[in-house]
Amino acid sequence: MNDRFNLYRFASPATFYPLAGKMIPWFVALAVLFGIAGLYIGMLVAPTDFQQGEGYRIIFIHVPTSWLSMFIYLVMAFWAAIGLAFNTRLSGMMARALAPTGALMAFLSLWTGALWGKPMWGTWWVWDARLTSELILLFLYIGYLALVAAIDDVRRADKAGGILLLVGVVNVPIIYFSVKWWNTLHQGSSVNLAKSSMAEVMLWGMLLMALSFWMYSIAVALARVRTLMLERERNTDWVRAELMRSGEMQ
Amino acid sequence: MLEADNLECVRGERRLFAGLSFTLEAGELLYLQGRNGAGKTSLLRMLIGLLPPEVGEIRWQGEAIARHRDDYHAALCYLGHLNAIKEELTPLENLLAGARLAGETLSEDDAIDALEQVGLAGREDLACKYLSQGQKRRVALARLVIDRRPLWILDEPFVALDVGAVDWLAGVISAHLQRGGMAVMTTHQPVAIPAGTVRELRIG
Amino acid sequence: MLEADNLECVRGERRLFAGLSFTLEAGELLYLQGRNGAGKTSLLRMLIGLLPPEVGEIRWQGEAIARHRDDYHAALCYLGHLNAIKEELTPLENLLAGARLAGETLSEDDAIDALEQVGLAGREDLACKYLSQGQKRRVALARLVIDRRPLWILDEPFVALDVGAVDWLAGVISAHLQRGGMAVMTTHQPVAIPAGTVRELRIG
Amino acid sequence: MLDIVFTVIGRDLKLAMRRQADIVSALFFFIIVVSLFPLGIGPELDLLRQLAPGVLWVAALLATMLSLPRLFADDLRDGTLEQLALSPHPLGLVVTGKVIAHWLVSGLPLALIAPVLGIQFDLSGDALFVLTAAILLGTPALSGIGAIGAALTLGLRGGGVLLSLLVLPLYIPVLIFGAGAVDATVSGLGGEGHLSLLAAMTIAAIGFAPWASAAALKIALE
Amino acid sequence: MLDIVFTVIGRDLKLAMRRQADIVSALFFFIIVVSLFPLGIGPELDLLRQLAPGVLWVAALLATMLSLPRLFADDLRDGTLEQLALSPHPLGLVVTGKVIAHWLVSGLPLALIAPVLGIQFDLSGDALFVLTAAILLGTPALSGIGAIGAALTLGLRGGGVLLSLLVLPLYIPVLIFGAGAVDATVSGLGGEGHLSLLAAMTIAAIGFAPWASAAALKIALE
Amino acid sequence: MIYWNSFADFIAMGGYGFYVWGSFGVTALVMAIEPIAVGRSRKTTIARLKRQLRAESRSKEA
């Protein structure tokens, strides 16, 4: 009984709003820090790849965005499950706040992949399994955004969107394993990197960049969720107090 | 016994009503009143469990309907402002299919009987899309002739009916109350229900 | 002047009415009566020219409406049992678009005025899908407040309205008759229209 | 318990019969779309043979999808859906019935006509057989997944197109394995693996989709 | 006189904006359908390049067609169509407005995105240009012809599928010349002839279709 | 430690400049625009909510 109370308390917007406000600067700082370190290693320190030349440096964006596009979807599905199971107000907002960032990550993954494909494979696009499933992931994001935008009642929109997220989550493992299931043009897992002598530097660069993108996504999503909270809870006392306060500061 | 406890209804930005409570016993009719947009339809949809109330609880025989949906729905007959009839099917087919989907058994003879009572004799085999508005409403109402479930919830049942049909329906509701049934009803037309206890509730 | 001359209506196998004639002069209201399915709606659709009569002719100002459609339609305001409003648009947008499509000019202020008169003040900017049934009907009726065309044809205009709105609408129709307008109307609810000559016609 | 499933199937089939158009139309849509391609692409048989599995499957997807918007919309508009939600049976079972009826009307006929269309594309006997089996195994999954999309977009204007946006991405695995089965047969690899994957998808979809749809329907009714 | 046309266009566009989904969705349907084919057919670029014009045109046909059922159905259901038929303007002009609005929402966006999709199929610059021009010239004819079909099937249950049955055969000439224009460009013959035929079809359709639709609508209203 | 010999080399990226900088540039652009858009929507939301709040309290006084 007590646990549940605490869970609800944490999930209550009134508690979460100021907490999120305090966390955002930290995540921004971490994102910048990791970003600078990652770019330094990736762009300045890391040597060239013997097969791909300097073109391979796209990896430092391509892989983090690809990872995050999938990861954010999983997180949204997690929030959706929580929301449907416990009917918490926060979870729907979280899913919605993450969706645009996830969609952008999917877009960036496609964009950087396309720019990488032209020099490496000689074409902007091939209908290979991984590329295609990443494209589907983008469609799933857009479908989610379109669905929640089409339903005016936010509570209903969140629930319907949640069901869609849970149904669509099957696509994520498909993207991840697509390289194994179909033999295709796209790179397999990082094993081939481990063979080369430069592997360690590259891996570090990639990891740092991934961390940076991750922190960035959290910061943006938290900022977005704060706005959503104000919007949706505008009739509660705490939002009124918050609005008064922000008036004094200006 | 149907109990509503401290119900609050919010649609969009608007709080339609709050702190609404009532109890309804066997043989009683609750006659909901209120101007257009007061929230009568919204209240009925709460009572049938399709619209969760913002605050408050609804209990049937002492148990919250949110937790005992199937039992509650087995005891409930709802007639909304939509007729729930298929335009392609004939009145007879509509009546039979409706009963079967509601989990009841209904013989064809009984169904024909019911249709005759609502004044559709001779039109049992005409697709409903050819019927007039009042006749369509009558097809929907034919269910009430044979329905023996204890709780009836009726949203503006008299709409589109002619004078004769209004009297007939008032009689059907009376008979239901006398049998020990309960009913919740809205209507803007003043209609006299001869039997049972009528309790009025005004919202908004 | 609207004249119906020896009209006959056949739907499917059924002859609903035959040999029906009437004339309607300025300031007169024709109040159509009949049980459900008698053919009232069918007659109204003949009068507006959307259902050609089996036998007979309808004349407006002495000329057959089948041959002078555009002139006739410019003089006619029809309100069916469907509201002809778009659920996505707000009441204000619906009213303005409706007027413009009917070939009339209507300023925004007048439209807001009309909506206020039908009791929708404060809901001008809410999409119609959120309105209650009675409120939707009111949006459709708001057209009548500003309509100055001579012939109104109204199919059950009082449906879904609460008591206050029924009185208000009766007043609007009276004013139209006093202005020298004509109206044809059906309704199952007894409603008193204070002004003008009321002529009753019973079908079926 | 299963009574309600059969009742729903019976009712939906009767409605489909009464409307007539329903049954033939999904089929004719399929036939027409398949026949459009040779017109847009040209008559070379070699090329067409390569295209056949893909084109037939895409057409099957679209034909199934086309009838989805009306899966629940008619029932919503005339109030039947409210009554179904109020019936004492679990809504999931009602939806199961509707999904099966949808497949009988829109999926099964496709499987029956597919071999004929396959001949137009000069497919071999083996390939025709696998094509039919694949469509037979895959289309129930399409109906099931489609029901979720139909329920989610129910009552939203413009829902028909939104529906395809939601559903088509989820159809893609079925498309890939369905077309892959025929391709594999043509290239001599044998399509059994693909077919069993299709069967697995269909079982998963039929078991899971009705309950997800039922949840979505309850939301739409609020 | 033209006032009513603009009024109708304005109203329909406003409705489309309000629904949001409408505008993006026809477009995304197009994108998704085009993307489905390579999945069903396989990734070889040579093959795909040959297919591109046909696939893009078939997808454009289907995307236009998908939004047709609602062209008049919404207006019929809520009674607006009756009111339009009673307005003192010729119904043909009202329909002209609706056709133009339909094209602006469902045809124009396709033309704008087509080049991007063409790149995915590895088409050359010339071919991309002709493809865009062809879609720009051909889609108004699709909207016009579609309006006739939409009016004829109005109010018939199962109309959506029946509609495609009526309309697709009439779309075939547009498809053949539309895809032909691109093919001709690719093979170096020049697509001008095809393009001018497309333009002629569009002019004929826009001039004639609204009046045929208006006649059909009057029948549907009886 | 630094791998590049000159700044020009760095920009040229061994002939892959267009692709590499195209990727990094668009990413940087997106990651700059997104926070700005979020911030702006936050500002407009707060302004709107305050307007509503003021209108509400005024109508209550009246």
Ligand code: HEM
């Ligand atoms: C639009 C085209 C592309 C898309 C959508 C795409 C998508 C993805 C995705 C989703 C991942 C993450 C999956 C995982 O880590 O297992 C990934 C990783 C990767 N991609 Fe791409 N990619 C594209 C083009 C390319 C190109 C052209 C190359 C190089 C020639 C490439 C090289 C890689 C590498 C090396 C990884 C990391 C694999 C690992 O470490 O596991 N990608 N890509």
Ligand SMILES: Nc1ncnc2c1ncn2[C@@H]1O[C@H](COP(=O)(O)OP(=O)(O)OP(=O)(O)O)[C@@H](O)[C@H]1O
């Ligand atoms: N999103 C929303 N924003 C504001 N108001 C809303 C919203 N949704 C619904 N409403 C309001 O809620 C009310 C719904 O009322 P309901 O349909 O329950 O009325 P009713 O009492 O049945 O009226 P009627 O007698 O006309 O049938 C309406 O006043 C409507 O304007």
Ligand SMILES: Nc1ncnc2c1ncn2[C@@H]1O[C@H](COP(=O)(O)OP(=O)(O)OP(=O)(O)O)[C@@H](O)[C@H]1O
């Ligand atoms: N195809 C058909 N075959 C037989 N009867 C038909 C057919 N089409 C319509 N009808 C009959 O025609 C009549 C249509 O009546 P109409 O809608 O004009 O009635 P109404 O007087 O407006 O009734 P209400 O008061 O219920 O609105 C109905 O009695 C209907 O049964």
Ligand SMILES: [Mg+2]
């Ligand atoms: Mg109501």
Ligand SMILES: [Mg+2]
């Ligand atoms: Mg009538």
